[in-house]
Amino acid sequence: MRLHLLDRSTKLNDFSFSIRxxxxxxxxxxxxxxxxxxxxTILKSSGTRFIGDNIEQFNVGEVVLIGKNLPHMWLNDKEYFQENTKLEAQAIAIHFKENFLGKSFFNIPEMSVIKKMFENAKYGVKFTGDLSLAIRWIKKIETLKGFDKTIALLKILNLLANHKDYKLLSSMGFVNSFKKTGRTNLVEVYEYIIKNFKERITLNDVANIACMNPTAFSRVFKRVNRKTFSEYLNEVRVGYACKLLMEEKYNISEICFESGFNNISNFNRQFKKTTGYSPTNYIKRHLSLD
Incomplete structure (x- = not known):
């Protein structure tokens, strides 16, 4: 899964932001x-969302804000790739620069809540709870022009910034190491983990990718992520397992091996350590929230 830089600057030459x-x-x-x-804003389809090192299920009605230079991908379920399928994926995507209203606009006191949301966006922000008003405004904005469209976007950002129900997605370690700080070796490690977490990955494998000896890699990785490499890898695998559990397409034993764990006891132990629940209780909790 090679990481691509998408140049959207040409899309913004004649406008301060774009809506697709x-x-x-x-x-x-x-x-x-x-x-x-x-x-x-997801209007149709379901699948797996990858934002930084976060892996979760996505569904219709999801609203997510992604910060600048944060890697991401929405991967639809397998049935969306079948030949002659009648399924459709639809989403409204709004792209804008942090300074699209001027370098200092969001520094004024009245914009403090939006500025805080922009800071959180470096991790990816998934908004939860009742989003009906926000989605209605987002659907309407593409019908507007000029000044009205700009004011509408500002109202949407303010609405979301004051929305109390949200969660941050990617980890601090991933975000810090992905910055342009010369740690390109760790960026390659994260890419390798996201691509291969279902398979057996050893400390030597990732240390070689980082061009470091295992001891030095472990020390650097723990300093950046505040957790060991094995803890980090298990959390990625558990995140994917949560997604599979919520889909209710596989039994727990199948999910264990599909997520990269090699035995049920270790899967159950790591799952409870990460989520606070056993896989069975996690499913019950999810169903009770539906």
Missing amino acids: NNRYPNFLKIWHYHPEFELV
């Missing part, structure tokens, strides 16, 4: 990043 209502048989399978913020 994307409709495809399935979303493009491209693990990518770009210097613009992206506000994504």
